């Protein structure tokens with residue numbers, strides 16, 4: 001059982017091209033007039049569409065943001081890392097522990113110092129006290145790197161009250177929020193998943209956002225994403241965009257157009273795409289509920305019930321490294337290092353097998 005892979009899988013174990021994406025591609029193939037160069041900011045319709053998608057139409061921060069297309073979310077992270085290193089080289093980037101595997105290497109490669117704060121379960125959700133305690137060491141001007149939703153690898157998301165407290169903490173300590181949004185639509189729905197990000201964007205004059213279409217449009221190999229900078233006013237955001245373009249020029253010049261053109265089409269004709277995305281989300285939620293229910297039914301420890309509360313494709317199971325090894329050696333169940341499993345990678349018939357194996361490695365350590 002391969003639970004390592006970081007992509008969505010449907011009930012048959014495939015990562016299909018969405019039908020709405022196929023329709024967009026048919027349209028683009030028939031309408032393409034030229035493959036001439038685009039600008040350094042990439043596809044402008046895409047930039048506008050993704051900004052409205054993440055902030056929500058009518059959000060006041062739309063007027064004071066600038067978004068440029070990047071080589072997926074990874075490229076956006078590096079571009080923003082380079083920008084921070086250029087504008088404020090002594091700023092530290094605070095990232096969660098455990099973190100998305102690429103956050104630390106990308107920020108370090110940009111020349112920034114990285115510090116961590118714990119991201120773990122309490123009895124009811126995110127252990128917020130531990131976050132506040134660790135961030136006591138952060139200084140004004142430091143960057144707080146958060147996951148917009150569906151935290152990778154833990155699946156632990158802040159409640160709206162906790163997002164509000166994060167916003168206050170940033171104000172009190174002079175921290176700049178940086179939200180990495182890679183799974184919008186996989187947690188509670190496209191708007192609910194962006195609620196924390198939208199709250200921060202409304203309450204802060206400076207903020208960084210990185211965006212990915214890999215998961216919610218299933219455009220993994222098309223490398224489609226964006227970097228957004230929110231500033232105190234439109235002129236400032238425009239200046240920062242020029243800096244981002246300079247950094248992009250020295251890297252790859254312009255991002256590839258195909259994925260962004262597909263995404264722009266979907267933002268303009270969202271109905272079929274949002275329906276397919278909702279089906280993916282429901283499958284992940286159902287897998288979570290079924291696995292938690294199965295574990296409960298066979299009397300596995302209560303702590304596994306956090307699976308139901310957690311969001312998105314990943315959860316970090318409360319397993320020791322020897323228990324992870326036993327899952328592999330005795331049951332051929334492969335999770336990632338640290339106990340991360342891809343809940344979206346689970347086939348329906350695999351759920352009882354996984355639950356049984358988890359109970360066994362717990363019962364006889």
Ligand SMILES: Cc1ncc(COP(=O)(O)O)c(C=O)c1O
Nearest residue numbers: 072073074100152182212214225
């Ligand atoms: C938290 C997070 N950020 C960013 C990314 C980058 O994804 P991509 O480069 O495919 O857009 C991922 C991918 O797994 C992720 O989990």
